Amino acid sequence: MxxxxxxxxxxxxxxxxxxxxxxxxxxxxxxxxxxxxxxxxxxxxGLLFLAGGSDGTGGAGIRFKHWAENDGIRPENLNATNDD
CATH class of the missing domain: 1.10.260 (434 Repressor (Amino-terminal Domain))
Structure with a gap:
């Protein structure tokens, strides 16, 4: 990552x-x-460690601390139609 x-x-x-x-x-x-x-x-x-449910949407994991809206597609919005 x-x-x-x-x-x-x-x-x-x-x-x-x-x-x-x-x-x-x-x-x-x-x-x-x-x-x-x-x-x-x-x-x-720049990584942020998430406890299960700490981001309001699921289990434990990691993400970048600073996410700008223009940094690409958010993981929850990935699907076959935007797969490049």
Missing amino acids: LGLTVEVLATETGLPVSAIEALERDGSSADIKALAAVRSVLETH
Whole structure:
């Protein structure tokens, strides 16, 4: 979504590449401090983490913090007729 490489994420979090790769494989059993470091970096890059129902329309997920109306089609409006 952001185009960050594992190496860039490792550098920005201060974690080794192997720790980032481990999070990608099994984030549910990951070190909470490593998860917090990754989340912090992703938020710095403009991502917003949503709890289930926190945006009023559904489950947990992520989105960009700043959404401008001219940034394209909102996800809830995607369908076969506007598939380019």
